[in-house]
Amino acid sequence: MPSGSIVAGALAPHPPHLVYAANPPQNEPRAECGWENLRWGYERMARDLEALKPDVIVVLSPHWQTYIGTHFLGVPAFKSLSVDPIFPNLFRYHYDLQVDVPLAEGICAAAKERGLVTSMMRNPDFRVDYGTIISCHLARPAWDLPVVSISSCRSTAFYNVDVMQEQALALGRATRQAIEASGKRALLLASNSLSHRHFTEESDVPEDMSREHIYNHHQYLWDMRVIDQMKRGRTREIWEQMPEFVEQAVSEADSGALSWLLAAMDFPDYPAEVYAYGTVIGTGNVVASWTPGGAV
Numbered sequence: 001m002p003s004g005s006i007v008a009g010a011l012a013p014h015p016p017h018l019v020y021a022a023n024p025p026q027n028e029p030r031a032e033c034g035w036e037n038l039r040w041g042y043e044r045m046a047r048d049l050e051a052l053k054p055d056v057i058v059v060l061s062p063h064w065q066t067y068i069g070t071h072f073l074g075v076p077a078f079k080s081l082s083v084d085p086i087f088p089n090l091f092r093y094h095y096d097l098q099v100d101v102p103l104a105e106g107i108c109a110a111a112k113e114r115g116l117v118t119s120m121m122r123n124p125d126f127r128v129d130y131g132t133i134i135s136c137h138l139a140r141p142a143w144d145l146p147v148v149s150i151s152s153c154r155s156t157a158f159y160n161v162d163v164m165q166e167q168a169l170a171l172g173r174a175t176r177q178a179i180e181a182s183g184k185r186a187l188l189l190a191s192n193s194l195s196h197r198h199f200t201e202e203s204d205v206p207e208d209m210s211r212e213h214i215y216n217h218h219q220y221l222w223d224m225r226v227i228d229q230m231k232r233g234r235t236r237e238i239w240e241q242m243p244e245f246v247e248q249a250v251s252e253a254d255s256g257a258l259s260w261l262l263a264a265m266d267f268p269d270y271p272a273e274v275y276a277y278g279t280v281i282g283t284g285n286v287v288a289s290w291t292p293g294g295a296v
């Protein structure tokens with residue numbers, strides 16, 4: 001079998017607002033508009049990623065939270081309604097997704113060999129988390145590729161960022177190893193925002209963009225620092241400063257998604273393509289990708 005590869009790795013955050021504002025047929029609530037900079041950036045990235053002809057999407061979501069080890073969806077298909085627990089007024093999404101179970105099993109086994117506690121999730125009635133659904137929707141709206149969905153085992157919360165990164169390193173290397181063995185072309189998605197302080201009150205009209213703005217200058221500066229490092233290919237610096245970033249910007253990278261992505265891609269030393277940066281209820285979101293094969 002030919003060697004598989006990671007064709008791109010993207011930071012693909014999952015604010016439900018971005019799906020809401022685009023009014024896709026799968027989502028029940030209707031919006032007037034909103035968050036155009038991020039949505040149009042996502043559209044450009046999706047077009048570039050499609051041109052790389054991936055066979056499968058591998059996504060790690062902060063909102064599939066598992067408490068004993070890392071879990072992987074292990075049923076060929078899931079179809080149900082996903083309702084955001086915080087924003088049920090914005091996201092009631094009818095999803096219908098296919099899973100690449102053999103690749104999920106391959107990553108699961110490779111991670112176990114590297115000492116991680118892993119488990120395949122075999123419940124056909126399981127409700128897929130909205131982070132996985134939103135990142136996949138925005139990065140590949142056609143839903144024409146199978147998905148491997150990986151949980152966040154919350155080791156930052158249970159231990160600390162160093163433990164999270166040690167596990168992310170093993171999980172990333174296992175992901176790469178299993179993709180290469182599969183012969184497939186994989187697109188990786190880290191489904192997290194950067195800074196993550198957010199508003200505590202919603203405006204009467206959620207898509208009222210006169211109310212959307214940066215929440216805090218210090219966390220904005222953190223986002224700019226990380227994005228600058230991404231644009232200069234300095235991903236090992238991002239890795240090394242992760243404890244400070246997570247603590248000071250309350251970053252959703254605490255989930256391990258970004259660390260996993262960097263480890264799986266063997267710490268890119270070439271620039272990321274940054275498609276957009278913007279806030280959603282004050283959280284900092286960057287839409288960006290690294291393409292090992294060069295410019296798309």
Ligand SMILES: [Fe+2]
Nearest residue numbers: 014062063252
């Ligand atoms: Fe989130």
